[in-house]
Amino acid sequence: MYNLRKIAQFLGENLLRFFIILTAFFLIIFLYIIFVKGGKVITWEFLTAPPRENMTAGGIYPAIVGTFWLTLLSIGFALPLGIFTAIYLVSYARPYWFVRLVRIAVNTLAGVPSIIYGLFGMTVFVQMLKMDVSLLAGALTLGILALPVIINASEEALRQVPHSFREASLGLGATERQTIMRVLLPTALPSILTGAIISIGRVAGETAPILFTAATFYSRRLPTSVMDEVMALPYHIYALMTEGAHPNEQVPIAYGTAVILLALVLFVSAIAIAIRFRIRKNRKW
Amino acid sequence: MNNYKEKIFKGITYSAALLTILFLFGIIISIFVEGAPVITHDLGALPVAGMPDKFPRPWNVTEYPSSLTAFCEVTIDGENASENDLLAAFVGSECRGIGEIYLEDGYAVSDMKIYHNSSSEEEVVNFAVYDQINDAVYEAAFSNVLQSGKNISEADYRFPVDTFVPLKFPRPWQVTEYAQSTIAWLEITINGEKASPGDEVGAFVYGECRGIGIVTNGKKSVVKMEIQGEEPEPVTFALWDKSENKIVTVAYTTYSNPGQVIGYAPGKPLFLQAFSRIGNFIGTSIWHPTQEPGKFGILALIIGSLLATLGALIIAIPFGIGSAIYISEIARPRVREIVKPVIELLAGIPSVVYGLFGMAFLSPALMKWFHIDTGLNVFNAAIILGIMVIPIISSMSEDALSSVPKSLRQASYGLGANRWETITRVVLPAAKTGVIGSILLGFGRAIGETMVVIMVAGGSPQIPSSIFQPVRPMTAAIASEMGETAHGTLHFHALFGIAVVLFLITFITNLISEFAFYKQKKY
Numbered sequence: 001m002y003n004l005r006k007i008a009q010f011l012g013e014n015l016l017r018f019f020i021i022l023t024a025f026f027l028i029i030f031l032y033i034i035f036v037k038g039g040k041v042i043t044w045e046f047l048t049a050p051p052r053e054n055m056t057a058g059g060i061y062p063a064i065v066g067t068f069w070l071t072l073l074s075i076g077f078a079l080p081l082g083i084f085t086a087i088y089l090v091s092y093a094r095p096y097w098f099v100r101l102v103r104i105a106v107n108t109l110a111g112v113p114s115i116i117y118g119l120f121g122m123t124v125f126v127q128m129l130k131m132d133v134s135l136l137a138g139a140l141t142l143g144i145l146a147l148p149v150i151i152n153a154s155e156e157a158l159r160q161v162p163h164s165f166r167e168a169s170l171g172l173g174a175t176e177r178q179t180i181m182r183v184l185l186p187t188a189l190p191s192i193l194t195g196a197i198i199s200i201g202r203v204a205g206e207t208a209p210i211l212f213t214a215a216t217f218y219s220r221r222l223p224t225s226v227m228d229e230v231m232a233l234p235y236h237i238y239a240l241m242t243e244g245a246h247p248n249e250q251v252p253i254a255y256g257t258a259v260i261l262l263a264l265v266l267f268v269s270a271i272a273i274a275i276r277f278r279i280r281k282n283r284k285w
Numbered sequence: 286m287n288n289y290k291e292k293i294f295k296g297i298t299y300s301a302a303l304l305t306i307l308f309l310f311g312i313i314i315s316i317f318v319e320g321a322p323v324i325t326h327d328l329g330a331l332p333v334a335g336m337p338d339k340f341p342r343p344w345n346v347t348e349y350p351s352s353l354t355a356f357c358e359v360t361i362d363g364e365n366a367s368e369n370d371l372l373a374a375f376v377g378s379e380c381r382g383i384g385e386i387y388l389e390d391g392y393a394v395s396d397m398k399i400y401h402n403s404s405s406e407e408e409v410v411n412f413a414v415y416d417q418i419n420d421a422v423y424e425a426a427f428s429n430v431l432q433s434g435k436n437i438s439e440a441d442y443r444f445p446v447d448t449f450v451p452l453k454f455p456r457p458w459q460v461t462e463y464a465q466s467t468i469a470w471l472e473i474t475i476n477g478e479k480a481s482p483g484d485e486v487g488a489f490v491y492g493e494c495r496g497i498g499i500v501t502n503g504k505k506s507v508v509k510m511e512i513q514g515e516e517p518e519p520v521t522f523a524l525w526d527k528s529e530n531k532i533v534t535v536a537y538t539t540y541s542n543p544g545q546v547i548g549y550a551p552g553k554p555l556f557l558q559a560f561s562r563i564g565n566f567i568g569t570s571i572w573h574p575t576q577e578p579g580k581f582g583i584l585a586l587i588i589g590s591l592l593a594t595l596g597a598l599i600i601a602i603p604f605g606i607g608s609a610i611y612i613s614e615i616a617r618p619r620v621r622e623i624v625k626p627v628i629e630l631l632a633g634i635p636s637v638v639y640g641l642f643g644m645a646f647l648s649p650a651l652m653k654w655f656h657i658d659t660g661l662n663v664f665n666a667a668i669i670l671g672i673m674v675i676p677i678i679s680s681m682s683e684d685a686l687s688s689v690p691k692s693l694r695q696a697s698y699g700l701g702a703n704r705w706e707t708i709t710r711v712v713l714p715a716a717k718t719g720v721i722g723s724i725l726l727g728f729g730r731a732i733g734e735t736m737v738v739i740m741v742a743g744g745s746p747q748i749p750s751s752i753f754q755p756v757r758p759m760t761a762a763i764a765s766e767m768g769e770t771a772h773g774t775l776h777f778h779a780l781f782g783i784a785v786v787l788f789l790i791t792f793i794t795n796l797i798s799e800f801a802f803y804k805q806k807k808y
Contacts, residue, residue, distance in 0.1 A: 009705035013615060019607030023679075026604075026672050027631055033646055034638060084301030092298055102302045105309040111795035113733025115760050116316060116784050119767075123315045127772070144308050151305065177294040198633070205635025208735040211764055234637040234736075241644050241740060251645050258638045269633045273626045 031262075038259030041252045047260070050220045055240060056249035060257050065222050066135075066230030067261075070214060071204045073139035073226070074146060079196050081143075082150030083185075086192075089151075090158040091180055110148035114208040117145045121213040136226040138214020145209055146199040153195020157188040190279050197272035201265040207234040217243060233261040316788060320781035323581060324562045331548040333471045333486060333522050333537050340413040340422055344373050344380040349400040352382075355437035356396045357446045359386050359414060361423055365393040371415040372446060374399045376408045376431070386414075394443055401431045410437075414448045423448035454523040454532060458487045458494040463513040467541040470548035471498065471508045475526060475533055479506035485525040488512045490541070495520070512541045517578055540578035566782060572746040572757075574766065574776040581779040583786065585748045589663070589756030590787075592749065593738055594731040596667025597674055601727055604671075605678030606720060612679075613686040614708050625683065632676035640740035643669035648741065657753045661743040664752045669737050674727040681726055685719025685805060686712060719805040725798035729791045735760040759783045 045059055052058030085102065093099050121141030131137040161184050169179040185192075207215075215235035223230045240254040355374070359366040366372075366386050372395045374382040384397025402408060412425040425448045429437055438444035469488070473480040480486075480500045486508055488496040498510030512520055522535040539547065549558045569582030612621050612628075647668065648660030689712050697707040713720070743755020744765065763780050770776040 005703060005706070009703050012705040012709070016607050016611040016615060019604050020611045023604045023608050023675055026675075030639075030642055030672065034642060037645075081301050081304060084298045085305050088298035088302040092295060098302070101306055105306045107799060108792060108795065109305070109309050109312075111729050111733075111791050112312060113735065113760060113787055113791055115733070115735040115763050116312060116788055119319075119763070119781060119784050120312045120315050122767075123319055124311060144312075147305060147308065175291055177291050180294075201633045205633070205637065207635070207637045208760070208764060212767055234635050237637050237641050238736060238740065241641060254641055254645065258641050261635055262638055265633055265635060266630060269630050273629065277626075 034255060034258050034262060037252065038255035038257070041256035042259060046256055051218060051253075054246065055218060055244050055253070056246045060231075060233070060236060060253070060260065062219055062222055063231040063233045063236040063257065064260065066215075067204055067233045067264075069135055069223060070139050070142060070210065070230065070232055071200055073135065074142035074203050075196060075200055077140060077143035078146045078150050078199070082147055083154050083192060085147075085151050086154035086158055087180055087184075089155050091176065091184070106148045106151050109144070110152070114145060114206055115211075117141055118209040118211050118213060120144075121209060126213055132227065133212070133214060133216070133229050134227045135214055135223050135230050138210040138230070138232075139226075141209045141213045142203045142206060145206060146203050149199040149202060150195055153198065154188070154192045157191030157195065158184055160191065161187045190275060194272045194276045194279070197268055197275070201269040201272070204268070205234055205261060205265050207232075207238055210235055215239075233257055233264070237261065313788070316781050316784045319778060320783075320785040322778040323566060323775060323782040324559050326775060326778070331469060331471050331537070331539055332474070333524070333535055334474045334477070340373065340375055340378070340380075340424070342415060342422060344371075344383055344415075346383055347379050347381060347400065349381075349402045351403045351433060352398045352400045353431060353436045354396065354439070355382075355384075355399055356440050356443045357384070357394065357412075357438070358443040359393045359395055360445070360447045361414060361416065363447065365391075366414055366416070366448075367393070367418060369417055371417075372397060373413050373415070375411045375413060376402070381410065392443075396440070399431065399437070401433060403433045407432055412446045412448070414446070454487055454489055454492075454494070456525060456532065458485075458497055460496055461493050461513060463495075463515050465515045465543040466496070466511040466513045467543050468546045469496075469510055469512055469539075469541075470546070471510065471522075472548075473500055473506045473508055473524065475524060480524065480526075481506075481528060483527040485527070486510065487523045487525070489521050489523060490514060490518045495541075514541050515543055517542055517576075542578060566779075567786060570748055572762070574770070574779060579775055579779075581775070581782070583759065583762075583779075583783055585746050586757055586759045586762050586783065587786065588748050589742065589746075590732050590738075590758035590760070592663050592752075592756060593666040593670055593742060593758055594728060596663060596752070597670030597731045598724065598728060600668060600671030601674040601678050601731075602724060605675045605723070605727065606682050608675070609679045609682035609686055609720075609723075610708060610713075613683050614704070614712060625680070628676045628680050628683075632680060634673075635736075636673060636734055637736040637740075639669050639673050640737045643737065643741035651753075655753065659743060659753075659755060661741050662753050662755045663742065663749055666738050666742040666756070666758070667752075669741055670731045670734060673734070673737065674731050677730055678723045678727040681723030682716075682720045685716040685723065688719070688805070689715045716805070718801045722798040722801035722805065725794050725801065729794040729798070732758075732794075733760065733787065733791050735764050739764050759787050763787075 047059060047064065048061050049059035050062050051060065089099065089102060118141065121137055125131045125137035125140050126133060165183050165187060166179055169183040210232055214230055215232050216229035217239045219229060219231050237254050237257050240250040240257070244250050357372060359372050368386060368388055370386045372384045372386055373380055374397065382397045382399040384395035386393050386395045399410065408431040409428050410431050411428045414423045416423060425446050471486060473484065473486055482500055482502040484500045486498045487494055488510060495513040496510045498508035500506050500508055517540050519538055520541050521538045524533045524535055526533055566581060567583055567587065570584035571580040571582045572585060573580040612624050616624065643665050644661070647665055651657065651660040651665055693711055693715060694707055697711040702710065738758040739761040742758055742761055744757045744761060745755040746757040746762065749756050763783055767780055770780065
């Protein structure tokens with residue numbers, strides 16, 4: 001009896017160990033292959049030149065610029081909106097039914113598949129508001145996609161500010177608005193930014209929402225206004241793999257693009273995680 | 286002053302919250318509105334509207350002070366018109382001139398005076414020919430422009446007027462029988478008014494009569510008829526007006542669909558018709574969106590999505606939960622501090638990179654290992670989706686497991702249980718709902734994933750008979766076909782219909798997982 005229990009424990013725990021080692025193995029192989037295959041094509045020219053010769057040579061500079069603008073504009077759109085919604089949820093939160101409705105909306109938005117955001121962007125921004133396939137339409141679509149992440153992160157950050165801060169501020173005669181702007185927000189800002197940075201990683205890697213709203217396969221020139229179509233890193237990978245007639249030349253470029261995208265996303269997320277780690281360590285309340 | 290600022294600030298936060306709600310509603314409304322026509326198009330009987338002649342006889346010339354001359358050479362379907370036929374010129378429906386046709390040097394010609402209303406600078410003129418033998422009017426497909434002081438043509442150049450004979454279906458009609466037939470419900474109108482009882486409607490495929498229906502006395506002059514034929518074919522209709530003994534042309538054409546019913550019986554309530562359409566949409570598996578008539582059955586797409594997702598979960602559940610248990614219960618705190626953020630980092634890898642891996646690396650490898658024709662199939666999609674979902678399930682389960690309080694574990698150890706028994710009999714049951722929630726979250730993420738499946742699932746809209754066959758999940762169908770379809774076509778609406786189905790699936794899954802996290806005991 002005693003032995004049986006010991007054997008069960010031994011087998012069970014080693015099974016778990018096996019699972020996590022294999023998981024790590026999968027993911028390491030995956031990252032290794034991407035980085036090794038993609039690392040070969042990355043040169044200075046790859047980062048700074050536009051594509052040439054039917055996408056079989058040259059670099060991905062327009063795609064990097066496109067992803068940069070898409071991400072910047074979408075976060076610029078979603079961040080204020082998300083923070084204000086979070087302030088509403090934390091500080092005002094009346095009437096109750098409206099709060100419920102906002103929560104349901106945020107939770108549902110968080111679960112909507114990204115392709116449906118793309119369809120929404122296409123019908124509303126591209127067709128109804130006549131923005132055509134443009135940087136602006138894509139950024140707005142991505143912004144709405146990032147909104148629930150930002151709202152949740154901001155709300156959590158604001159809630160972590162201790163009640164005593166707020167009470168002290170109100171007790172000194174500050175108004176609700178002054179308390180929020182001068183006490184709550186500054187205290188919560190690092191955590192809010194963490195959330196924003198995490199959503200940057202998310203937005204930069206999304207492909208489906210920009211398929212019909214912003215992305216173009218090939219453009220030698222950089223976008224000059226928000227109404228231009230843009231190239232984007234994730235869409236570039238997809239297009240290289242599924243379009244074009246020279247798979248032998250295109251696949252390595254796709255790997256190279258994937259390395260740049262991965263490096264970007266992982267770097268940005270790592271910054272966010274590091275900031276969060278520091279905040280937790282240095283928190284004095 | 287301050288109070289004013291307070292109110293504005295409060296207003297801004299309320300508006301932001303309202304906007305968030307509006308975005309959700311906007312998404313829901315846009316997909317439902319654009320998806321609805323796939324259910325609601327042509328509900329009710331098919332409209333067959335008869336059009337009487339455009340230029341009805343007798344013709345009366347309206348005269349104006351100025352006129353032009355036109356010398357014309359008249360042919361009907363490429364052949365000379367006969368002597369004593371009439372050529373008429375029309376501006377709008379106003380007759381502006383009639384010329385008799387006579388033969389000259391083997392050509393049927395006519396010279397006519399066309400009156401021109403010089404108060405309007407230019408007028409568009411159309412031509413029609415009256416065929417005396419068949420007592421019928423034929424129209425010319427072209428038109429010309431009347432301008433003051435400018436004749437259309439002179440005697441040395443004869444302006445060609447070629448009229449065409451509209452499709453004619455001479456009575457009596459003889460139905461050609463085939464092994465199969467389509468049942469059609471038609472609502473018949475002639476010139477906008479309902480047809481009278483006794484009028485007949487004939488269905489024709491390439492000039493062959495395939496069915497006859499007789500209008501009976503009823504509220505809406507609806508006819509049920511059988512259209513013979515074994516394959517989907519374009520059907521044109523002709524109407525016979527009994528009271529005038531005349532065949533009226535019909536501009537409406539449709540496609541037959543053997544073994545099926547097209548149009549709906551008038552007595553059947555619209556919502557029942559809509560239900561049967563919904564049943565057809567999600568319950569049949571033939572997806573031929575670009576054919577005429579298109580077939581929009583998305584069962585194979587739904588099954589494709591479910592198979593890839595379930596396959597992914599079969600991989601991700603043991604690995605995700607297994608590693609979560611290991612991190613939360615067995616690993617040393619130092620390891621946990623490193624592994625936890627790494628998992629979060631992995632959850633943020635863009636899906637298109639996973640897609641690239643599956644397409645460029647795993648697919649050729651699978652072809653080599655299993656000796657199969659294509660590496661882009663359900664199996665590949667399930668593996669890639671599975672790897673993608675592991676970090677999500679793992680991180681959420683780990684949260685649920687570590688929220689189980691220490692005291693429960695200590696009680697278990699105190700009762701003599703070892704660590705394995707504590708995990709399986711105390712910690713896991715206590716965190717059960719949270720773990721289930723994480724699985725549902727992974728399900729929602731996998732079924733809504735687009736880029737992985739569009740790249741590695743193979744894209745064939747069929748119900749697979751083995752795991753090595755390609756499928757086309759719902760998201761892949763939307764993403765790959767939306768770029769190829771014109772706005773407003775039935776195919777376009779069908780893709781939004783898929784989005785509605787997808788939305789409902791993820792919405793319900795989210796509700797359940799939300800509920801599971803809510804039910805998770807807070808210690």
